[in-house]
Amino acid sequence: MTTWKTVPLAQASRLLNHGPTVLVTSVTGAQRNVMAAAWSMPVEFTPPRVAVVIDKTTLTRELVRTGGAFGLCIPGAALADLTYAVGSVSGRDGDKFQRFGIEAAPGPVLGVPVIEAGCCAWLECRLIPEPHTEEAYDTCFGEVVSAAADARIFAAGRWDFRTDNQSLHTLHHLGTGTFAVAGGPVQARAC
């Protein structure tokens, strides 16, 4: 008996939803913001480029467009509650950094807020304006111009998920505030 079932199209996004959840930061003049995003990915190694989906109705989208930049801060598992919280309220209702007590510093190249406490890594990205894909798919492309990571979890160019650093493991959103946590590595062998 097969255990396979059709997935309603309205739920199809869940199947690919669970890349590393990121906190998208932005700034223009005195206004800054932070929101959670489940949908981001690299698109190129050299130059390092990324794509992230940012809904066109959000304050973040407005600040990314005017500021021409965004930060992607990657929260560790210990920040699950905060990650869900900043994804559930709008920066239009007040500065979320203050409201949730988030410490952030201006990134070294573009000055977008970068968050280290509780995060495992961050990337500063210069927006590559692509009006069509921004409009049609809410997909914003960016070039990574600086990045940093906590050496307890990312070292020698790769993630190192161990049992003694679980509070820094990345979060992968499954839906409605439930996250999978990146777990024990497996090493592929030649077939």
Next chain:
Amino acid sequence: MTTWKTVPLAQASRLLNHGPTVLVTSVTGAQRNVMAAAWSMPVEFTPPRVAVVIDKTTLTRELVRTGGAFGLCIPGAALADLTYAVGSVSGRDGDKFQRFGIEAAPGPVLGVPVIEAGCCAWLECRLIPEPHTEEAYDTCFGEVVSAAADARIFAAGRWDFRTDNQSLHTLHHLGTGTFAVAGGPVQARAC
């Protein structure tokens, strides 16, 4: 003492690399193919749309363009070796389904190969031609027209990663054949 270190830009993609790894399938006439891809994401809920990065030099890219469709099959942890293998050789050197003994059936709507044995889900996607982003970022957009999942791991519209279904947990590529396996869920609480 800070444990944070700068990440060389050549390694920056690793930071966002570990969404669910997928097997991209394609077909045109009698020729079919399967490759592994680490970079994919949803971009819209309704209609369900996705983006996936497929290098322009690959046979898959050629078949996706001519066939106007692709499949995204999501391998479970037990397929780690096979996933790495189909990502390491080209379909130009022979049919990878035959070479690796992969069972596939034509998808119900578009006829792209869908793989169920060892996978936890699949999506059939109609290519949305976007010549600029395909050329500039190797990023292909698609609309999901059918999907299915193994109910032992995806039920009621969400992933259910448990200790008794670990062979079906999704794979998240960390680099050079090492994958994180989606691990125990955490539920966010209101801040």
